[in-house]
Each structure stands twice: as C-alpha cells, then as structure tokens.
Amino acid sequence: MTGPTVTIGHxxxxxxxAPWARELLTEELARQGFRLVEPEVQADVxxxxxxxxxxxxxxxxxRWRRRHDSDLATTPExxxxxxxxxxxxxxxxxxxxxxxxxxxxxxxxxxQNSADALAEYHGLREYLERPRNVARGITRIFTTAxxxxxxxxxxxFWQDYLTHLACQRFNRFSLGLGAMNDYLIDRRVTDxxxxxxxxxxxxxxxYDVRAEGVSDxxxxxxxxxxxxxxxxxxxxxxxxxxxxxxHAYRYDPDADTxxxxxxxxxxxxxxEYSRDGLTTLLQACPEIGRxxxxxxxxxxxxxxxxxxxxxxxxxxxxxxxxxxxxxHAKGVSAEMIAIATDLGxxxxxxxxxxxxxxxxxxxxxAIREKERTGRRKAGEKAEPAGVWAPGTGHPDAKATGTQxxxxxSFTRYGYGDYAHTNRPYRLLHRVWPGTQRVxxxxxxxxxxxxxxxxxxxxxxxxxWFEPMSFLGKKDSAALGSPDGPRTSRRLYQDDDLHAAADxxxxxxxxxxxxxxTAYEPETPVAELTRExxxxxxxxxxxxxxxLGAASRVLPLVTVLHAPSTACNVYWPEMPxxxxxxxxxxxxxxxxxxxxxxxxxDFDMTPPYSFGNVSPLDPELxxxxxxxAADVLAGQWRGKHTPVELADRLEQLAEEALTALAEAEQxxxxxxxxxxxxxxxxxxxxxxxxxxxxxxxxxxxxxxxAVAYGLRSLGRPMLARAVDHQRSAIAxxxxxxxxxxxxxxxxxxxxxxxxxxxxxxxxxxxxxxLAALGATLQDTETADTDADPVALEEQLTTPPAPIGxxxxxxxFEPGKAIKISWRTEDERVTGVRVRWRPVNQALAYSSLDxxxxxxxxxxxxxxxxxxxxxxxxxxxxxxxxxxxxPYPGLAPDLANQPYYVVHTDxxxxxxxxxx
Numbered sequence: 001m002t003g004p005t006v007t008i009g010h011x012x013x014x015x016x017x018a019p020w021a022r023e024l025l026t027e028e029l030a031r032q033g034f035r036l037v038e039p040e041v042q043a044d045v046x047x048x049x050x051x052x053x054x055x056x057x058x059x060x061x062x063r064w065r066r067r068h069d070s071d072l073a074t075t076p077e078x079x080x081x082x083x084x085x086x087x088x089x090x091x092x093x094x095x096x097x098x099x100x101x102x103x104x105x106x107x108x109x110x111x112q113n114s115a116d117a118l119a120e121y122h123g124l125r126e127y128l129e130r131p132r133n134v135a136r137g138i139t140r141i142f143t144t145a146x147x148x149x150x151x152x153x154x155x156x157f158w159q160d161y162l163t164h165l166a167c168q169r170f171n172r173f174s175l176g177l178g179a180m181n182d183y184l185i186d187r188r189v190t191d192x193x194x195x196x197x198x199x200x201x202x203x204x205x206x207y208d209v210r211a212e213g214v215s216d217x218x219x220x221x222x223x224x225x226x227x228x229x230x231x232x233x234x235x236x237x238x239x240x241x242x243x244x245x246x247h248a249y250r251y252d253p254d255a256d257t258x259x260x261x262x263x264x265x266x267x268x269x270x271x272e273y274s275r276d277g278l279t280t281l282l283q284a285c286p287e288i289g290r291x292x293x294x295x296x297x298x299x300x301x302x303x304x305x306x307x308x309x310x311x312x313x314x315x316x317x318x319x320x321x322x323x324x325x326x327x328h329a330k331g332v333s334a335e336m337i338a339i340a341t342d343l344g345x346x347x348x349x350x351x352x353x354x355x356x357x358x359x360x361x362x363x364x365x366a367i368r369e370k371e372r373t374g375r376r377k378a379g380e381k382a383e384p385a386g387v388w389a390p391g392t393g394h395p396d397a398k399a400t401g402t403q404x405x406x407x408x409s410f411t412r413y414g415y416g417d418y419a420h421t422n423r424p425y426r427l428l429h430r431v432w433p434g435t436q437r438v439x440x441x442x443x444x445x446x447x448x449x450x451x452x453x454x455x456x457x458x459x460x461x462x463x464w465f466e467p468m469s470f471l472g473k474k475d476s477a478a479l480g481s482p483d484g485p486r487t488s489r490r491l492y493q494d495d496d497l498h499a500a501a502d503x504x505x506x507x508x509x510x511x512x513x514x515x516x517t518a519y520e521p522e523t524p525v526a527e528l529t530r531e532x533x534x535x536x537x538x539x540x541x542x543x544x545x546x547l548g549a550a551s552r553v554l555p556l557v558t559v560l561h562a563p564s565t566a567c568n569v570y571w572p573e574m575p576x577x578x579x580x581x582x583x584x585x586x587x588x589x590x591x592x593x594x595x596x597x598x599x600x601d602f603d604m605t606p607p608y609s610f611g612n613v614s615p616l617d618p619e620l621x622x623x624x625x626x627x628a629a630d631v632l633a634g635q636w637r638g639k640h641t642p643v644e645l646a647d648r649l650e651q652l653a654e655e656a657l658t659a660l661a662e663a664e665q666x667x668x669x670x671x672x673x674x675x676x677x678x679x680x681x682x683x684x685x686x687x688x689x690x691x692x693x694x695x696x697x698x699x700x701x702x703x704x705a706v707a708y709g710l711r712s713l714g715r716p717m718l719a720r721a722v723d724h725q726r727s728a729i730a731x732x733x734x735x736x737x738x739x740x741x742x743x744x745x746x747x748x749x750x751x752x753x754x755x756x757x758x759x760x761x762x763x764x765x766x767x768x769l770a771a772l773g774a775t776l777q778d779t780e781t782a783d784t785d786a787d788p789v790a791l792e793e794q795l796t797t798p799p800a801p802i803g804x805x806x807x808x809x810x811f812e813p814g815k816a817i818k819i820s821w822r823t824e825d826e827r828v829t830g831v832r833v834r835w836r837p838v839n840q841a842l843a844y845s846s847l848d849x850x851x852x853x854x855x856x857x858x859x860x861x862x863x864x865x866x867x868x869x870x871x872x873x874x875x876x877x878x879x880x881x882x883x884x885p886y887p888g889l890a891p892d893l894a895n896q897p898y899y900v901v902h903t904d905x906x907x908x909x910x911x912x913x914x
Contacts, residue, residue, distance in 0.1 A: 002035075004118045009039035010049035014097050020235050021101040024163070025108040032111050034118075045121045046089045047107065049100065057093040064128045077131045077171065077519075079103040083124035090121055098171065098237045102129065102519075105167045113534040129520060133454045133461030135428055136518040137172035138165055138511070139243060141465065143180045144472035145193035145259075147489050151503065153225045158232055161504055166236035168515030173238040174292060174463065175229060178246030180473050182298040189251040191475035192258040194222070196249045196300070198277030199262055201226060202284060207273050209264035223284060230287035241290030241326065242281075247274055247312075248300030271311035279315040282323060290324040292350065296331035306335035316345055326350050326428065330412050337425060347425040348460065354616060355413035355565030356432035357558045357572065358441075360889070361449030362896040363429075363456045364559070365874070366619035367414045367840045370605070371565075374409045410841040413565045417841045419457035421868050421903055427459040433469035434567025435558045438491055438746060440506060440687040441467070442544075443551035444528045447513035449894030451521035456896075457838055457870075464514060467507045473568065476747035476755055492683075492741050500679035509547075535680055542663035547684055549655035550691035552893055556652075557698050560645050562616035563591040564603040568749050573694070576753035577764045580701075580708055580725060581771050582607030590753040611705040619834070619844060620874070620885050620897055621645070624702065628709025631795065638832070638876025638883040642706055644797040646699035648893075653695035660688050682741070689738035690758075693731045700728035706795065707788065708772075714785030718776045720792070725769050732758070732765055800884040801825035801877055807899040816859035817871060817901055821849065821886070823856075827879035831856035835873035838900065874898040 006029055008022065026036055037043050050057045052073040057080065064072045064080045072078050072095055079094035081103045090107070094100035106127065111117040142148045151157050165173060178195040194200045199211040201223045211219075226242075233240040249262040249270065265273060282288055297303045316323055325340050329349040340347040354364060366372070410416050418427060454462035468489060471477065477486040491506070492498045504511075512531060516523050533540040554572050563578050564570035569590060576590050583606075591604045604613065611628065615621035622630075622639040630636050664685070704724035710717045736759045747755040803823040811817045821831050831849045836842050849856035860871060874897065875886040888897050 003033035004035070004045065005037045005041070005043040006034045006045050006047065007037055007039045007041065007043040008047045008049070011054055012049050012051045012093075012100070014094075014100055020237075021104040021108070025104050025111070028108050028111045029117070032117055034111075044088060044118055046087070047092065047121075048089055049092045049094075052093050052095065054093070057091050060091055060126075060128075061093060063126070064130075067128050068130055070130075072130075075130050077102065079127065079129050081106070081124070081127040081129075083122060083126075085122055088122065090124055099129075101166070101237050102169055103127070105169075109167060109530065113530045125524075131169075131171075131519045132451055132521055133518050135172055135461035135463065136170045136515055137174060137241075137428075137461070137463030138170055138515075139174040139176050139430075139463055139465050139469075141176040141179050141243075141469045142194050143470050144191050144475060144477050146191070146475070146478040147472050147486055149193070150488065153221065155228060157503075158229055162229075162232050162236050162238060164504075164508060164511060165515065166238055168512045169519040170511075170515040171237065171239060172241060172290070172463070173233045174241035174243050174290070175226070176243035176245055176292070176465075178244060178300075179294075180470065181246060181248070181251060183246065183248040183251055183300040184297055184302070186474065187252040188255050188257045189474075190257055190259050191478070192251070192260055192262075195246050196262055197244055198274065198281060200260075202277060202280045204273060204277045204280050206276065207264060207269070209262065209273055209277075211260045212263055213260050227285050227287075230285050234287045239289055240287050241292060241324075242285075242288050243292035243326075244278075245292070245294045245328070246298075246300045247308075271308045274308075274312045275315035278312060279318050282316075282319045286321070288323065290326055292326040292328065294328040294330070295336050296328075298330075299328075303331075304333075304335070306333065306339060309336060310339050313339055313343060313345075316343060322346070324348065328430075329416060329418055331408050332411065332418075333408070341424045348428050349418050349425050350428040350430045350463065351415040351418065351459075352413050353429040353431045353462065354558060355434070355562070356567035357434035357562070357565070357570075357616070358431050358436055358555055359559045359616060360555050361446055361453045361894050362898075363453065364414060364617040364619075365872070365898055366617065366836075366844065367410060368562075368565075368614050368616070368618055370409075370603070370614075371412055371414075372410050372841065372843070414840045415457055415838075417839045419838045419869065421458075421870065427457055429454060429456065429459050429462045431462060431464045432567055433465040433467070434570065435554050435572050437468060437471070437571070437573060437748060438742075439554070439573050439691055440510065440547065440684060441551045441554075442509040442513055443548040444513055444517070444525050444544075445548060445892050445894050446552055446555060447517040447528070448521040448523075449892075450514065451517035451519070452894075453896055454518060461518060466504070467510060468503070470567070470748050471746075473748050473754070474750045476750050479750070486747070491743060491746070493743055494679075494741055496679040497683055497741055501683045506683060536663070539663040539666035539681065542659045542666055543681070543684055546656050546659035546663055546688045549652050549659065550688040550695075553649065553652050553656075553691045553695040553698075556645065556649065556893060557694070559617055560615050560621050560640075560642070561613050561698065561702075562603075563613045565616065566603065568754055569603065571748065571754060573690075574746070574756070574758055574761065577701075577761060577768065578608065578610045578613055579764075579768050579771070580610050580704055580721065581768065581775065582609040582612070590751065609705075610701060611709050620888070624705040625709050628706055631710065632712065634881055636881060636883045638834075638874075638878070638885045640885065640889060641795070641797055642702040643792070643795045646702040647796070649695040649699040649702075653692040653699075656688050656692040656695075660685060660692075686738055686741055690735050693734040693738065696731035697728050697735065700724045700731060703792070704728060707792075710786075710791070711779075713791070715776070715779045715781045716785050716788045717791075718772070718779055720788035722769070722772055722776055725765075725772055729762075729765050729769060732762060736762060797884070798879075798882055800886070800888070801828050801879060803875070803877065803886055805875070805886070805899070808901050810902045810904060811862055811871065813862055813903055816861050818859050819849075819857070819873070821856045821875050821877075822854060823877075825879070828856075828877060829880065830878040832876040832878075833858060833860065833873050834876060835860050835871055837869035838872055839869050868903075870900050870902045872898050872900045 052061050060080045060082055061072050075095050077098045079099040079102055081092045083090050092103045110120045114120045177197045181189050199209055230240045249265045295305055301308045324346045326348045329351045471489055489503050490498055529544050532544050536543045558572050611624035614623055622641050624642050627641050704721045707717050707721035739758045801823050803821050805821045833847050834844045836844045847858050849858040877884050877886050
C-alpha cells in the first residue's frame with residue numbers, strides 16, 4: 001500500500017523533549033494513509049521545526065514581530081507556521097513547548113478533519129499566533145459518588161477528554177472536589193464523598209482520622225486516580241489544579257447524616273489535620289501546581305475564617321515546591337490576602353462572571369442593588385461597602401476587617417472591589433454552570449466575545465465550569481428519581497442518542513469554540529467549525545448557523561431576567577415560572593432565601609412576580625415593572641427595554657429554526673442526520689428547537705408582563721396579557737414536545753425547581769393563566785381603555801441615533817476625563833453620561849452633557865473615580881420620549897456595551913466598545 005510521504009524534521013531539541021503532540025500527529029497521519037519517512041528522504045510534505053533564531057524562519061518571525069510588536073521567542077505559548085509550496089515544506093517555529101504543541105496539534109486537527117490533508121498542508125495559511133488570554137481553563141466537578149466515581153477512575157475517559165482540551169488550546173485543567181455542598185446552608189447532607197478530601201485520598205501521619213466506609217484499598221485507588229489525572233494533564237501541556245472547595249468535616253451539627261462520616265476530627269485538631277493532610281497530598285501528587293479554595297463560610301469554616309486558613313496554608317512551606325493559590329473571591333478579606341502574600345505564594349482571586357450563570361461576554365455594567373448594598377436579614381442594617389485604601393496593595397483592614405461574606409455582599413457575584421490597579425494578586429473570571437447545564441451551546445460569535453473580554457480588569461483570562469456540572473447534586477442522582485437510582489450521567493432515553501452524545505462528547509464543539517477563541521478571538525470561523533464539516537457534511541453550514549443563533553438565547557435571557565443569581569435555584573434552561581400576578585407569600589416562590597426566616601429578603605423582594613424580577617445587569621437593562629412605570633410617566637431612560645429584547649429573542653428563534661430547516665434539507669443530512677451521522681444531528685436539532693422555543697416563551701412572557709404592568713390603562717391591556725401568556729404556553733408546549741427524547745428526570749438537586757423535565761413546569765404556567773383570566777373577568781371595561789395593539793407598537797424602540805465617540809486611552813489621576821459625543825441626528829434632545837470606577841461596590845454617577853459646537857461635551861471628575869481604579873462609562877441618549885444606552889448591546893450581543901479608560905496607557909483590556 002502506498003500513500004503520501006511525510007517527514008518531521010527539526011533543528012529544535014524541544015521536539016524530542018515534548019513528544020506528546022508529535023506522537024498524536026504521527027498517529028493521525030498514519031491513519032490517514034501517510035507514510036513517515038526519514039528527514040533525509042524527499043517527501044510529499046516536510047514538516048520542519050526550527051527555533052525562532054534559525055535563518056530559515058527569519059522572514060516568518062519578522063512578520064510575527066510586525067503583527068504583534070513583540071518578540072516571538074519571549075512570548076509564551078506563541079507560534080508561527082507557514083507553507084512553502086516551492087519545496088513542499090511547512091515551516092514551524094515557537095516560543096516554547098506549549099506553543100510548539102499548538103502548532104503540531106493544528107496540523108493534527110487539519111489531518112483529522114480533512115478529505116485531503118496533503119493539499120491542506122500545501123495550501124496552509126500563515127499562522128502568526130499568540131494567546132490573547134494567559135489563562136484558558138476548564139473545571140470538572142466531582143459532584144456525587146453515584147455517577148462520578150465511574151469517570152473519576154476511567155483512564156480511557158481521561159485520555160480522550162484531556163486530549164481534546166489540549167487540542168483546543170486550553171492551558172489549564174482543574175478537578176473540583178467539595179463544591180457540591182455549602183457549609184451551614186446545606187443540612188442533612190448524605191453524599192459527602194471526596195467533599196472533605198483528605199481522608200478519602202491519604203493517610204496522614206500522627207492522626208487517627210478516617211472516612212468511615214472507605215477502605216485503605218479504596219483510599220489508595222482514589223489517590224492513584226488523582227495522580228493519573230494530574231500526570232496526563234501535565235503531559236498534554238495543561239497546568240493541573242485541584243479545587244478543594246469544602247473543608248467541613250460535618251455539615252449539620254445536629255445530625256450525623258453523611259454516608260461516609262469523618263471520624264477522629266473535632267474543632268481542636270481540624271486546622272492542624274487539614275494543614276498536614278494538604279502537605280501530604282501535595283507531596284504524593286507532585287503535578288498539582290495550583291490549589292483553589294473557597295475561604296468564606298460556605299467552604300466549611302465558620303467566619304471569620306482567616307485564622308483557620310493561616311494554619312492550613314502554612315503547610316505549603318513544607319511541600320518543597322511552589323504551589324499557586326486561587327481563592328474563590330466571594331468574601332475574601334484583607335487578612336486572607338495578607339496570609340497568602342506573607343507566605344510569598346502567587347495568589348489569584350477568581351471572580352464569578354455573571355453570578356453563577358453564563359451571561360453575555362461582557363462584564364455586567366453593574367451588579368444588582370441588593371448585592372451592592374448588602375444582603376441582610378429583616379431589621380439588620382446594611383454595612384458600608386469596602387473600598388480600597390489609596391497607596392495600599394490590599395483593602396484597608398480598618399474598613400473591611402473580618403467582615404463576613406454577607407457584609408461584603410458585592411463580592412458574591414462579580415469582581416467586587418478587587419479590580420484595584422495596585423494589587424498583590426491576579427484576577428481570573430470563572431463562569432459558573434447555572435445557565436446551560438444540558439443543552440448544547442456553540443456560537444462562534446459569542447465565543448469570540450468571551451475571548452476578547454476575558455481579560456477585563458487585566459485578568460488572566462477565564463475558566464469555565466463544564467456543561468453538566470452539578471448533575472446529581474445533593475445526592476439527587478441516587479435519591480428521589482422516578483426512574484430509581486442513577487449510576488451514569490445519561491441524558492437520553494434513546495440508546496443511539498446516548499451513544500452519540502455520551503457525557504462530555506456531546507460538548508466537543510463547545511470546548512472547541514471556548515478554548516480556541518480564548519487563545520485567539522479572531523480565529524477564522526472556518527477553522528472553528530472544521531469539525532462540524534467532518535460531522536455533518538453538506539449540512540454543516542446551516543447546522544452551525546442554527547446552533548449559533550440558538551446559543552445566544554439563554555445568555556441573553558440570563559442577563560435580562562434573573563429571579564436568582566444562585567445556580568442551585570434558578571435554571572434558565574428549565575426555569576420554574578415566576579407568576580405574572582404578584583404574590584406576597586414568600587413560601588410560594590423558590591427564589592426566596594433558602595433557610596432564612598420567612599420575613600427576610602434574598603434574591604427577590606416582594607411582590608414576587610415576573611414583572612418585578614430584576615435583570616442581572618440593572619444598569620443597562622430595564623426590569624419589566626420599571627419600564628412600565630416609565631412608560632406611564634412618559635419618559636424612558638437609556639436602557640434596553642423588555643419589548644426590544646423580546647424582539648431580539650424572537651429574531652434569534654426565527655434564525656435558528658430557519659437554519660435548522662435548511663440543514664434538514666441539505667445534501668448529506670440523510671433525512672435528519674449530517675454526513676451520515678443521524679444521531680448526532682438529532683442531538684443538535686433537539687437542543688436548537690428547545691432553545692428557539694425558550695426564546696419564544698420568554699419573548700411572550702416579557703410582552704405579557706409589560707401588558708400586565710400597564711393594566712392601569714384599562715381592561716384591554718389585561719386581555720393582551722392573557723393573549724401573550726397563551727403564546728408563552730404554546731411555546732412551552734413546543735419545548736415539551738422537542739424535549740421528549742430526554743430522560744424523565746434531570747437531577748441537579750433535590751428540590752422540584754432543580755430537577756425534573758420541562759413538562760413538570762407546565763402546570764404552573766396553566767395555573768397562572770387561569771388566575772390571569774379570572775382577573776380579566778373581574779375587570780370592567782372603561783371608556784378610557786387604551787388600544788393595546790397601538791400602544792405596543794409605540795413601545796417598540798425606534799432606531800437608535802448614530803453617534804461618534806472616541807474614548808481617551810488613559811487618564812491622569814487628579815485630572816478630569818474630557819468626553820464628547822457627536823451626532824447629526826436632529827431627534828437627539830439630550831445626552832447624559834453615566835460612570836463609576838471599575839468597582840462594583842460603588843454606585844454610578846450621572847452628568848448631563850452640554851451641547852456645544854455640534855457635540856455634547858463634559859468632564860468626568862476623577863476625584864470621585866479614584867486613581868486606583870480604571871473608569872467605565874456609557875451614554876444615555878434621549879430623543880423625545882425614548883432613550884437609548886450608547887454604545888449598548890450590538891446586534892450580535894458579543895460586544896462590550898460601555899467604555900473603559902485606564903490610569904495606565906499600557907493597559908490593553910476594554911479600550912473599545914467593540
């Protein structure tokens with residue numbers, strides 16, 4: 001048998017010291033029919049690796065330098081690669097092992113997804129690559145023993161999974177333990193396997209501590225599996241981190257309900273045992289280079305927690321190597337920061353991106369007022385927000401002291417006040433798994449947006465909790481399911497669908513988009529979707545467009561409608577409906593404070609109604625009732641309205657379903673499959689339909705809530721609300737029909753609002769419609785009743801005025817920031833600027849700009865901004881009764897809808913609104 005020949009030659013010793021990527025490439029080329037020959041032999045294609053200083057790649061390196069204004073050799077993870085057709089050579093050079101690996105893995109990906117790899121190599125585009133984001137990470141959570149012990153010990157799974165992550169240019173992987181239970185919130189915990197990790201993994205000298213029911217052999221097997229995972233991740237160029245999210249050895253002081261209770265521990269030896277257990281674990285698993293801790297009370301220690309952690313983290317000095325620390329940012333105080341910095345350990349604070357959900361790519365312009373001013377029990381006064389003290393590298397201890405998490409509530413669901421420009425730590429943004437747990441996500445446009453904005457506040461980048469995180473949480477996989485205990489993460493009833501999209505394999509495209517665009521947001525879409533063409537053939541383009549449009553739905557929904565920021569309460573994929581009619585009884589709403597007194601407020605405040613739900617970005621997006629009140633007052637503010645966003649949702653639904661219909665008719669679709677892969681196409685089609693109908697459901701629900709909010713205009717508005725609610729239920733019925741292939745229970749918790757199926761939510765919608773209908777029947781017609789259709793037409797936001805604004809690149813502390821907004825649109829009657837420091841603890845300030853020389857001008861005073869923070873701002877543009885945010889959300893939803901100005905001209909993040 002003959003085939004094309006290939007040589008892999010090198011004058012760079014790293015090729016032989018980092019062999020994994022080369023092995024993967026050569027194995028794939030052999031599968032494609034290539035014959036590997038010695039470098040001295042003339043071959044059909046020669047892959048030549050040279051160090052950056054080699055004369056053969058001089059021109060390539062020069063072009064890389066001109067593009068990036070830096071040196072390739074000193075830019076980590078970078079590479080350059082180009083074809084030289086004259087001598088059938090692909091030249092490759094890289095800054096380091098990881099950059100070289102990315103080049104070879106790109107050649108592997110081309111071979112794997114090409115009908116003619118030789119022709120692709122001969123016509124290879126020029127790659128001049130460097131990473132946009134330092135950190136590009138995935139976290140996989142061990143949630144429950146019922147389903148997760150199987151994959152934890154499955155070496156074949158880890159080989160495939162970690163290979164895919166590395167091929168998509170992720171550079172870090174974290175295994176999370178103990179995130180499934182929250183100390184002092186979750187009571188009567190049953191599944192605590194690997195939650196307090198040390199007794200499940202190691203025997204600690206000097207302590208008689210054990211996890212009851214875990215034998216020595218099982219403990220040793222657990223440790224060996226952890227070591228295998230760490231080794232295999234490291235071998236693939238993935239920095240391995242271990243998340244130890246919980247240090248509670250008992251969750252409920254009043255009940256010993258854990259299935260594997262921890263024996264031999266008490267308050268007198270908890271910290272010391274944890275210190276020595278951590279040291280023992282790190283010495284047994286040398287590839288652990290990073291540790292993630294949750295250091296507020298939910299992590300297992302009553303507040304204030306810093307003295308406990310001072311003891312535990314002192315053990316890092318005995319490990320014999322440098323281990324990085326990652327503190328989950330919620331509630332982190334000055335003492336905690338000082339403990340890490342005093343140890344001389346690199347520290348990262350990892351913030352929540354859009355709370356515990358997946359929102360749009362930008363960082364929310366503002367957190368909700370409830371988080372900003374402080375969550376508190378009834379009658380308790382709010383504490384002042386902590387701010388950074390000028391001239392210090394950490395918060396002023398006198399200001400923040402040992403405040404509990406609840407008193408630094410502005411740190412719960414964002415970057416808080418940690419985006420200080422003189423900080424002794426790094427920032428990382430982490431996307432939590434609240435929005436899309438099971439439905440397939442895959443939009444190149446939003447993915448590129450995440451990549452562009454992941455370094456907001458000069459952060460390292462972004463880390464994602466993977467899809468299906470927390471499946472089986474709180475032992476829900478083993479207890480309470482109508483199908484009995486679960487032993488797998490199976491999503492589908494149909495065996496063919498299950499085989500085609502088992503576990504992580506369903507989300508291959510999701511990982512591909514997120515990893516590659518985090519490395520380079522401008523990656524050509526044709527490369528991002530290369531795998532789709534292999535899978536779906538002639539249906540690939542339409543399938544990709546359908547999935548892309550559908551994948552914008554839930555991130556947008558999350559931003560505009562957030563009855564809870566907690567992922568264990570609000571599930572936008574399968575939401576528990578919030579009643580259109582106001583409710584005052586707290587117990588009727590799942591969005592109340594779990595475990596708090598009945599008269600306390602948490603995520604929602606009375607009345608509990610759809611219209612009173614806050615957006616997750618209340619600065620740029622109207623709440624429904626808020627919008628209705630401004631409509632009745634005759635003057636809008638510069639926010640995106642619920643009617644406008646309902647229009648956008650309906651457009652996304654139409655785009656998704658139209659493209660899906662094209663895919664079903666495309667060549668190669670095989671009557672519903674793509675490229676001969678019918679089950680895989682069905683998996684995509686099911687989720688596209690569900691998300692498109694979710695868009696229609698939320699659009700109709702928004703319109704119903706707006707009509708109900710305007711009910712004071714007369715009975716016809718109530719009738720219009722009923723019509724829209726019927727449309728919402730019709731969309732929900734379409735969801736139920738599309739979702740029939742899923743199993744009858746998707747358990748992400750024990751409560752009815754965190755498990756089940758879409759069909760389970762339908763009775764609540766019908767009950768709400770019945771109540772709304774009864775209200776309509778009881779309402780009399782008046783002579784002054786408004787025409788609802790005509791009024792709704794007036795509520796459609798007119799096209800926004802076109803304006804011009806060039807933000808300053810940086811500002812000098814103490815001097816005002818001069819701004820100018822110019823337009824030729826004669827409708828504009830006023831422009832206001834809204835600004836604040838990049839500090840979510842602080843409120844926005846406003847300034848009405850003066851119209852002068854054809855422009856609206858003004859100055860942002862930096863004495864209120866503070867010199868230790870960058871400043872962010874946007875404009876409210878008014879014309880008649882309407883107003884718009886500028887720049888606002890772009891049509892593709894992937895932009896940053898505000899401007900940021902820095903104190904340092906070298907800072908690169910957030911300079912533009914694009």
